[in-house]
Amino acid sequence: GQQLNQSPQSMFIQEGEDVSMNCTSSSIFNTWLWYKQDPGEGPVLLIALYKAGELTSNGRLTAQFGITRKDSFLNISASIPSDVGIYFCAGRGGTSYGKLTFGQGTILTVHP
Amino acid sequence: EAQVTQNPRYLITVTGKKLTVTCSQNMNHEYMSWYRQDPGLGLRQIYYSMNVEVTDKGDVPEGYKVSRKEKRNFPLILESPSPNQTSLYFCASSLSGGNQPQHFGDGTRLSIL
Numbered sequence: 001g002q003q004l005n006q007s008p009q010s011m012f013i014q015e016g017e018d019v020s021m022n023c024t025s026s027s028i029f030n031t032w033l034w035y036k037q038d039p040g041e042g043p044v045l046l047i048a049l050y051k052a053g054e055l056t057s058n059g060r061l062t063a064q065f066g067i068t069r070k071d072s073f074l075n076i077s078a079s080i081p082s083d084v085g086i087y088f089c090a091g092r093g094g095t096s097y098g099k100l101t102f103g104q105g106t107i108l109t110v111h112p
Numbered sequence: 113e114a115q116v117t118q119n120p121r122y123l124i125t126v127t128g129k130k131l132t133v134t135c136s137q138n139m140n141h142e143y144m145s146w147y148r149q150d151p152g153l154g155l156r157q158i159y160y161s162m163n164v165e166v167t168d169k170g171d172v173p174e175g176y177k178v179s180r181k182e183k184r185n186f187p188l189i190l191e192s193p194s195p196n197q198t199s200l201y202f203c204a205s206s207l208s209g210g211n212q213p214q215h216f217g218d219g220t221r222l223s224i225l
Binding site: 004006009033040041042043044045048088090096097098099100101102103104105 | 116143145147152153154155156157160161162168170171202204208209213214216217218219
């Protein structure tokens, strides 16, 4: 099946710093989604991207759908302690509207 | 309150003993899906359903069965569980298709001894 490579695997940053993480695919995706998972809970959608080149913001979060349709990045500006969690990218490719592939996740730790 | 409800939240059982994890959503969503989450592997899709009586395999369907007899329910069945199915399982639903934002349940942690 399709594979997504997400990096970095983990990040340790100071409060106030900016964060960047990205996902790359071996094949073209038609949709990119970014999720955050808090401990003991299910993932929650942060940003959805539907067109190549699209740049979308949600508060301090900004994500982009790569022009090649094989990558996406998520930036978090001015991090705060509640940004701690696992961030996942997810993509939908091909003709199946039901199949969704997730990246391995980026574990974010923010030191006050 | 709009939600996806999974039961049980935790289960320890033994190899070969059939089990069912239930999933129910109250948002009248057409699309439902099951994932397993393992350390370092992210979430991997097991099965999904675009609508009632329509189910398809995800990336890791082996050893699992699903059914979608009614819109709100999408149970995951392990006919003969094995230790490699020990994992954290999530059910999710969305209005239609994987494109739409998915609402996730709180997860079911299964341990197969």
